[in-house]
Amino acid sequence: MTDREIEQRLKQAVEASVPDVLESVMARCDDQKGQVIKMPKKKNIFMKVAAIAASLALVLGISLFAFSYFGTESVATVVTLDVNPSIELKLDKNARVLEANALNDDAARVLSGMELKDTDLATATNAIIGSLLKNGYLHELANAILISVEDEDSVRGAQLQERLSREVDDLLSAASLNAAVLSQYVTHDVEALSNEYEISHGKAALIEQLLTANPSYSFEALAGLSVQELSLLMDNPKNEVKSVSTTGTASDSAYIGKDKAKAIAFEAAGIVEADVFDLDVDFDYEQGILVYEVDFDCGRSEYEYDINAVSGEIVHSRVEEESNYNGNAGNSNESTGSNTGTVPVQPDTATDIGEEKAKSIAFAHAGTTEAEVTRLYVHTEYDDGRLEYHVDFHIGTTEYEYEISAATGNILDYDMDTNDDDYDDIYDDDGRGSEMQPSSSADPATQISEEEAKRIALAHAGIAEADASGLRVTSEYDDGRLEYQVDFRVGSTEYEYEILAANGSILDYDKDTDD
């Protein structure tokens, strides 16, 4: 279920349940105004026709991209240049500049003081590249530029694309900059995407192509990346984008480099490069940051590490061992790689703790016993070829969920929900807990600070502050009570806490290990 689908469903639900109050509103409007103003019939029809005509024009504008965009001006071609600054040039059929627009603040800086109208494309390009270099938007570490061409005439458009790429390439070489020049010919309407994410048409088109190649990314995430970063992502073979041609390579000197990334991965795995095979190192975008993805096999295991390209921190790791599945003494096993999704016929009792043990681990962690819980539900699930026990139960109105590895008994994931929202009103006698205003019983003496909330969360998770990354504390009122939300990460595990400000009690906590 994608984010868009979830939103769409919410939208449908609301739309279907909106009461129809229009008549009532209209009636009350009449009362308000005191008198219905009757327009003379002729005028009425005229206005109706005018309204319809205006609306039709709008529809035409949307569906006939070229006409609405290029309109009545003699704009023949639109070129956008993206680095971080995003600059749009509208050209007439002789490639003279009709308009030069800055599409973001950085671009405004680049274009300031330049009068590009009526210049020819070569002059304008020269000036813009010069300004980009001078203002420090293009340099050794940030050296990728995207040239996008939109033209009703595809032949002319393709020619311009080629010509511009060469010119820009020459200009940058002259400035002794080894740059990546990406160019593309934009053939379809990206206006809506471009507007929604507030990026140029060119960048929107590029991201769209990337998403087609790799749907696991989100538009929102990629829209925030520079052309440099997008270019590095495109180098990854799994993200092949054919419609964009690239000369040169984007610099990755701002990052730790592939060799360092490999070294970090091998160290974590405790093996040496000589013992590995099928090694691959590529850029990828995970959990909001640019990472090196280091994949390799060693022995009968598969390793995968995602390493923060700037800090070298291991963001995610996964090791899949074949050795767990030796139930049917290795004969006709079809899968040659790891056994993802294959269900062993005979679970190996030596590597399965059993349901009873799983339950007791969960109860122990929650500080309770089986006798005290209600709505107990235990089931098993295979995740990436690993057997897990899921133990769910309630204590009073609090819900607990545990995911426990069947092989090792480790708690992979746990969640506790006090479910106040559902039960508050039913069990609340005095009504104070459910007011919108801050409860009058909040005692300033026991109210905790952000610092304390942070400490409580870390202590509960058994993590030292120094080991936590991405530590963030926010506060908000929920049902009239002030709450702190504390989020942090340790390696590939994410923690989230909700703590009541009035007395520091933990309302909700979540631990998520990425596998």
Added chain:
Amino acid sequence: MLLMTLLQEAGSVSPCLTDDLIKRLATGEKEALAELYSETRAAVYGFSLSIVKNTADAEDILQDTYLKIYSSAGSYKSKGNPMAWILTITKNLSLMKLREKSRFQDLEDHEWEAAATVEAPSEDRQLLQAAMCILSEEERQVILLHALSGMKHREIAALLDLALPTVLSKYHRALKKLRKYLEGADAQ
């Protein structure tokens, strides 16, 4: 009206069109109100519901919003975000309604059922109900606004008087909670 349906199905409400309608309304043209109502009522109702959390009040606010739009259309100044103007009216009316009430009412099951004609498939309705219950105040407001009003995060931030990173964070948390809810619902 066909055009309206087309635009609505396209998923986005064109700000130019809305802007235009408000201006026409200012000249006293009541037909514009009908069109405006049709285009924006889901966003107004959904947003109001996310604040007052009961359907009866949300319906009152739905009406009051359009009355206020009608009476203030004359003073509307086009700034490129008519939706924000409309929803600010909704927000203010909703908050006033809350202050009037001495006791905040949660969205109880039977109240929800009482909502007029519910044509949405029951899974969608359940999702909406879940959104009302499991999300926090701000998460609920942010996600409903984003789903219904066509406003961008930055505009939502301005409307709710929150910092942009806060809005983004709440938005993602809300989606995460809803996705988790849906995965749980599927498993059952």
